[in-house]
Amino acid sequence: MKKPYISKNVIQRMPRYLRTLTELQKEGTNRVSSGELGARLGLTPSQIRQDFSCFGGFGQQGYGYNVKTLRDEIAAILGMDRGYQMILVGTGKIGQSLLENFDFESCGFKLRAAFDIRHDLIGEDICGVPVLDCSEMEDFIRNNGIHVAVLSTTRGGAQRVADALIAGGIRAIWNFTECELSPGESDVIIESIHFSESLLRLGYHLSNGASA
Amino acid sequence: MKKPYISKNVIQRMPRYLRTLTELQKEGTNRVSSGELGARLGLTPSQIRQDFSCFGGFGQQGYGYNVKTLRDEIAAILGMDRGYQMILVGTGKIGQSLLENFDFESCGFKLRAAFDIRHDLIGEDICGVPVLDCSEMEDFIRNNGIHVAVLSTTRGGAQRVADALIAGGIRAIWNFTECELSPGESDVIIESIHFSESLLRLGYHLSNGASA
DNA sequence: TAGATTGTTAATCGATTAACAATC
DNA sequence: TAGATTGTTAATCGATTAACAATC
Numbered sequence: 001m002k003k004p005y006i007s008k009n010v011i012q013r014m015p016r017y018l019r020t021l022t023e024l025q026k027e028g029t030n031r032v033s034s035g036e037l038g039a040r041l042g043l044t045p046s047q048i049r050q051d052f053s054c055f056g057g058f059g060q061q062g063y064g065y066n067v068k069t070l071r072d073e074i075a076a077i078l079g080m081d082r083g084y085q086m087i088l089v090g091t092g093k094i095g096q097s098l099l100e101n102f103d104f105e106s107c108g109f110k111l112r113a114a115f116d117i118r119h120d121l122i123g124e125d126i127c128g129v130p131v132l133d134c135s136e137m138e139d140f141i142r143n144n145g146i147h148v149a150v151l152s153t154t155r156g157g158a159q160r161v162a163d164a165l166i167a168g169g170i171r172a173i174w175n176f177t178e179c180e181l182s183p184g185e186s187d188v189i190i191e192s193i194h195f196s197e198s199l200l201r202l203g204y205h206l207s208n209g210a211s212a
Numbered sequence: 213m214k215k216p217y218i219s220k221n222v223i224q225r226m227p228r229y230l231r232t233l234t235e236l237q238k239e240g241t242n243r244v245s246s247g248e249l250g251a252r253l254g255l256t257p258s259q260i261r262q263d264f265s266c267f268g269g270f271g272q273q274g275y276g277y278n279v280k281t282l283r284d285e286i287a288a289i290l291g292m293d294r295g296y297q298m299i300l301v302g303t304g305k306i307g308q309s310l311l312e313n314f315d316f317e318s319c320g321f322k323l324r325a326a327f328d329i330r331h332d333l334i335g336e337d338i339c340g341v342p343v344l345d346c347s348e349m350e351d352f353i354r355n356n357g358i359h360v361a362v363l364s365t366t367r368g369g370a371q372r373v374a375d376a377l378i379a380g381g382i383r384a385i386w387n388f389t390e391c392e393l394s395p396g397e398s399d400v401i402i403e404s405i406h407f408s409e410s411l412l413r414l415g416y417h418l419s420n421g422a423s424a
Numbered sequence: 425t426a427g428a429t430t431g432t433t434a435a436t437c438g439a440t441t442a443a444c445a446a447t448c
Numbered sequence: 449t450a451g452a453t454t455g456t457t458a459a460t461c462g463a464t465t466a467a468c469a470a471t472c
Contacts, residue, residue, distance in 0.1 A: 007462080010463095011413055014413075015412040015413060016409065019392070019408075033428085033429065033430090034429075034430075035429085044464075044466090046464070046465050047463090049431065050431090050463085052430095052431090053431055053432070057431055059430050059431080060430070060471090060472060061430040061431080061470065061472045062428045062429050062430070063428080063429070063430080063472060065430090077416065077419070078412045078415045078416050078419070079418055079419030079420075080412070080415060082418075082419060084415065084418060092313070093309030094306070094313065096305050100305055101304070102407055102408075106408075107411050108415065109411065109415070147418065148414065148418070172414050174410070174414055189414060189418055191410055191411070191414035193405060193410050194227075195310075195405065196314075196318075197227040197228065198386070198403055198405050199316075199386060199403070200227040200319055201223055201224070201227060201290075202360065202384050202401060203290045203291035203292060203296065203319065204223055204226065204290050204291060205401045206296060206360070206384050206401060207289070207290070207291030208291075209401060219438080219439070221439070222439095245454090246453075256440075256442090258442065258443095259440060261453090261455065262439085262440075262455090264454095265454095265455055265456070269454075269455055269456090271453075271454050271455080272448060273446065273448045273452080273453055273455080274447065274448040275448060275452080275453070276453060276454080277454090
C-alpha cells in the first residue's frame with residue numbers, strides 16, 4: 001500500500017542506512033539528524049530526507065530521527081522482520097563460506113537446508129544446516145514454504161538448477177554464479193553478485209584514475 | 213587523455229557490454245548493431261551509442277560494430293590488457309573459493325601469491341598460488357610491483373590489514389569483508405562486494421514486489 | 425519562546441531518450 | 449545508389465540539491 005514507485009538508487013541506499021543506524025545503535029546513540037547521517041555516508045542531508053520521505057518520513061521537526069525507530073522502520077521496509085525461509089544450493093567453497101561466515105540471521109533470513117549432488121556431503125551438517133540430496137529440492141521448497149534460494153553451484157548447470165527452483169515455486173534467487181540467469185516466464189526475483197563485473201570496475205578505476 | 217568524466221552508470225554497464233560481446237564472439241558473430249546489443253541487455257540503442265561515444269565511438273555508419281574490435285576496445289578501457297599483479301589476503305573459505313573457482317586470468321589479472329597467518333597453510337600451494345606468511349606481505353608488494361589485493365580475511369582485522377596493504381603501496385583493494393574500509397589519507401581504490409547489502413535488496417524486492 | 429530540523433516544494437543538474445544529419 | 453546505422457545534438461525525463469514553511 002506504500003508503493004508510488006521507489007527508484008533503484010533509493011533502494012540501493014537503504015541497506016547502507018540500515019548499516020549506519022545499526023552502528024549508531026551499538027554506539028549508544030539515540031538521536032541522529034539528516035546532517036549527521038549524511039556526513040557519515042557522504043550524502044547530502046537533502047537526499048537523506050528525500051529518501052526517507054519516499055516511505056512517509058520518520059523524523060520529527062527540530063529533533064531529527066530516533067535511531068532505533070528509524071532503524072526498525074528501514075528493517076521492516078527491507079523485509080527483515082518477515083522471517084523469509086531459505087535454502088542454499090551448491091556446497092562448494094563459496095557455498096560453505098556462506099554457511100560458515102555469513103550472518104543470515106542478522107539479515108532476517110532463516111537458512112533451513114543446503115543441497116548438493118555430492119554424496120559424501122549429503123547427510124552431513126554444516127554449521128547446523130543439513131545437507132540434502134538435490135533430488136529432494138523441489139519437494140522441500142513446496143513442503144517448507146521456502147521463499148529464497150542461494151545459488152552457489154558451479155557455473156555449469158546454473159540455469160538448469162534455477163529452472164528447478166522456479167518450478168518448485170521459489171520466489172527469489174540470490175545468485176553467486178557468473179551466469180546471467182533468466183527468470184523465464186516466471187516473476188522470480190533474481191539478485192546477482194557478479195564477481196567479475198566488480199573486478200572489472202576496479203580495473204577501470206585503476207586504469208583511468210587520478211594517477212593513471 | 214580520454215577522460216572528460218565518465219559517469220558511474222556508464223562504468224557500471226561496461227563490464228556487461230564486455231560479457232555480451234565475449235558471448236557474441238564465442239557464437240561466431242562478427243557484426244552487431246546498437247539495436248541488437250540493446251535487445252540482449254535490455255537497454256535502448258540510444259543509450260548504447262551514447263555510452264560508446266563517451267570513449268570516442270567504435271562503430272561504422274550503416275554497418276554497426278565489429279564484435280572483436282569493440283570487445284577489444286572495451287577490454288582496454290577496463291584495463292584488462294595491463295597485466296595487473298594481484299595478491300590475495302586471507303585463505304579462508306571465501307579466499308579458497310576465489311583461488312579455486314574465479315578466473316582472474318580472463319579478467320586480465322595475474323594472481324601472484326596468497327597470504328595467511330595460519331601456519332598450516334603457509335608454504336602450501338592452492339591451485340598453483342603459493343601461500344605465504346602475512347609478515348612478508350608488505351615487502352612482497354614492494355618487491356613484486358603488486359597493484360591489487362583481494363581482501364578475504366575475516367571481519368576482525370580487515371581495516372588493520374587494509375592499512376598494511378596501503379602502507380605497502382597497494383593501489384587497489386578488492387574487498388570481500390563486510391567492513392566499510394577507509395582509505396585513510398591514501399588514494400587507494402576500494403571496490404567492495406557487500407553480501408548483506410545485496411541480500412537486503414533482495415529482501416526489499418520480495419517484500420514490495422508485484423505479488424507482495 | 426528561540427533554535428533546530430524536518431518534510432516538501434521548487435530549482436538545478438545529470439542521465440536517458442529521441443531525432444536526424446552524416447556516411448558507410 | 450538505396451538502406452542501414454552510426455555519432456551527436458536537442459528534448460525529455462528523473463534524480464539530486466536548495467530553499468523554506470511547518471513545527472517540535
